[in-house]
Amino acid sequence: xxxxxxxxxxxxxxxxxxxxxxxxxxxxxxxxxxxxxxxxxxxxxxxxxxxxxxxxxxxxxxxxxxxxxxxxxxxxxxxxxxxxxxxxxxxxxxxxxxxxxxxxxxxxxxxxxxxxxxxxxxxxxxxxxxxxxxxxxxxxx
Amino acid sequence: xxxxxxxxxxxxxxxxxxxxxxxxxxxxxxxxxxxxxxxxxxxxxxxxxxxxxxxxxxxxxxxxxxxxxxxxxxxxxxxxxxxxxxxxxxxxxxxxxxxxxxxxxxxxxxxxxxxxxxxxxxxxxxxxxxxxxxxxxxxxxxxxxxxxxxxxxxxxxxxxxxxxxxxxxxxxxxxxxxxxxxxxxxxxxxxxxxxxxxxxxxxxxxxxxxxxxxxxxxxxxxxxxxxxxxxxxxxxxxxxxxxxxxxxxxxxxxxxxxxxxxxxxxxxxxxxxxxxxxxxxxxxxxxxxxxxxxxxxxxxxxxxxxxxxxxxxxxxxxxxxxxxxxxxxxxxxxxxxxxxxxxxxxxxxxxxxxxxxxxxxxxxxxxxxxxxxxxxxxxxxxxxxxxxxxxxxxxxxxxxxxxxxxxxxxxxxxxxxxxxxxxxxxxxxxxxxx
Numbered sequence: 001x002x003x004x005x006x007x008x009x010x011x012x013x014x015x016x017x018x019x020x021x022x023x024x025x026x027x028x029x030x031x032x033x034x035x036x037x038x039x040x041x042x043x044x045x046x047x048x049x050x051x052x053x054x055x056x057x058x059x060x061x062x063x064x065x066x067x068x069x070x071x072x073x074x075x076x077x078x079x080x081x082x083x084x085x086x087x088x089x090x091x092x093x094x095x096x097x098x099x100x101x102x103x104x105x106x107x108x109x110x111x112x113x114x115x116x117x118x119x120x121x122x123x124x125x126x127x128x129x130x131x132x133x134x135x136x137x138x139x140x141x
Numbered sequence: 142x143x144x145x146x147x148x149x150x151x152x153x154x155x156x157x158x159x160x161x162x163x164x165x166x167x168x169x170x171x172x173x174x175x176x177x178x179x180x181x182x183x184x185x186x187x188x189x190x191x192x193x194x195x196x197x198x199x200x201x202x203x204x205x206x207x208x209x210x211x212x213x214x215x216x217x218x219x220x221x222x223x224x225x226x227x228x229x230x231x232x233x234x235x236x237x238x239x240x241x242x243x244x245x246x247x248x249x250x251x252x253x254x255x256x257x258x259x260x261x262x263x264x265x266x267x268x269x270x271x272x273x274x275x276x277x278x279x280x281x282x283x284x285x286x287x288x289x290x291x292x293x294x295x296x297x298x299x300x301x302x303x304x305x306x307x308x309x310x311x312x313x314x315x316x317x318x319x320x321x322x323x324x325x326x327x328x329x330x331x332x333x334x335x336x337x338x339x340x341x342x343x344x345x346x347x348x349x350x351x352x353x354x355x356x357x358x359x360x361x362x363x364x365x366x367x368x369x370x371x372x373x374x375x376x377x378x379x380x381x382x383x384x385x386x387x388x389x390x391x392x393x394x395x396x397x398x399x400x401x402x403x404x405x406x407x408x409x410x411x412x413x414x415x416x417x418x419x420x421x422x423x424x425x426x427x428x429x430x431x432x433x434x435x436x437x438x439x440x441x442x443x444x445x446x447x448x449x450x451x452x453x454x455x456x457x458x459x460x461x462x463x464x465x466x467x468x469x470x471x472x473x474x475x476x477x478x479x480x481x482x483x484x485x486x487x488x489x490x491x492x493x494x495x496x497x498x499x500x501x502x503x504x505x506x507x508x509x510x511x512x513x514x515x516x517x518x519x520x521x522x523x524x525x526x527x528x529x530x531x532x533x534x535x536x537x538x539x540x541x542x543x544x545x546x547x548x549x550x551x552x553x554x555x556x557x558x559x560x561x562x563x564x565x566x567x568x569x570x571x572x573x574x575x
Contacts, residue, residue: 050305052253053253058218059218087531087532091275091531094174094176095574096271096272
């Protein structure tokens, strides 16, 4: 191997090894919740207040607080909306008497703890920021 | 400050203990959510005759300004209560502001598709009927008045049932509602008759029973609505309404005479009427951030031959350009032709001055025409909204209102021109929610 070939091969290996693991947004639910998997459409309808129960179990969606990257990624992936569109939607829905937006929690740890302690609760986290404990299970990714 | 509608609280207050009882059994977590919204709006016209009660050439904050607060109490995912109070200029009295309870209901949603509500509710069925006070939810400075003025009331004490049929990417919603309301109907008397009528606003207290059904079809981009409403109105104060207007010939065999409410001249009176309303509407996304919205309303009573019988509607086009949404709308209200002609005959009827009490008789013709009410106008508005955020919006609009035969949306004194005139209105408002 020539010096030039060695350098190129080394650079490729360094690049490959140092690339960070791809972070992934996942939907989590309480581990004792009967539903094991929810599709994107159902998750969208839960977070827009159109679904409040699944298989007779009340569903309690949890949002990350506004202006977080996590929330923006969730809205884009599952609702095809940005923060402005989502806020506008709930502004109308609230004042026409059709309910209030999902509860908001500030940190991923808070979301995991709440979902883990509350039957029927679902939330979203970034697997890159924290590992998934046994009290919750991944229901969409 | 007049505080009305306190009785509206009573039903909710009675129901809350039941909700608490349910909550205690369900061991659910109660959550409270406080929110509010408001608008500070100024409007001025080039006409001394007020439009929509308030807008004249002196300018007013009264027509569009309001502030409201809302408390949502969630007992569980299925049971909740909402109360909303609004402070705004009083639309049913001449002066002052009024605290109005616009929502006060207990809501039970047993599953995803059914919703039961009881208490103080807003009349559904139009594109913006249940959010008409919330300025941040639409781009117009105010909803097209020709359509928005259709209903004698906007909220009632009663019950509503909603059933949602869910499809792949859309919802079909059926709403049924029924209830009651006591309110003051306003009309403007443009002439003074000593001992009988004073010039200015006049109010009839009425008891209203209403029932209706609405259908909505919603996709992520489009909304279609259709509704039917029956409104039974009973006159509780003031004199009875003229069902048929009598005519007395001053000179027998001639057409010279005057309209009146004398039963011997063919007049008949009633203290109740059934009003029927049917409406359809659509809000359609055309692509390229362009929206087309339109509503059409048919309004008819068989119990009175007056000018509220007619057709009204509007069509609007809105184009979103980043934070700006310029819009244009055309809106029209027109009393049915025969009723409009009759109004004109009454309003223009004058007896010769040689007839005894001619001045009094001639003045009475204008008063009867004012009570009869009639509408023949259209408006064109060009405006824009600028959104600082989803809950903060500035709006500006210029509107041209053209009155042909007459319009009871203007308070016109008998000394002023009551037909074939135009008015320009400039409006600026800021709406917010929190």
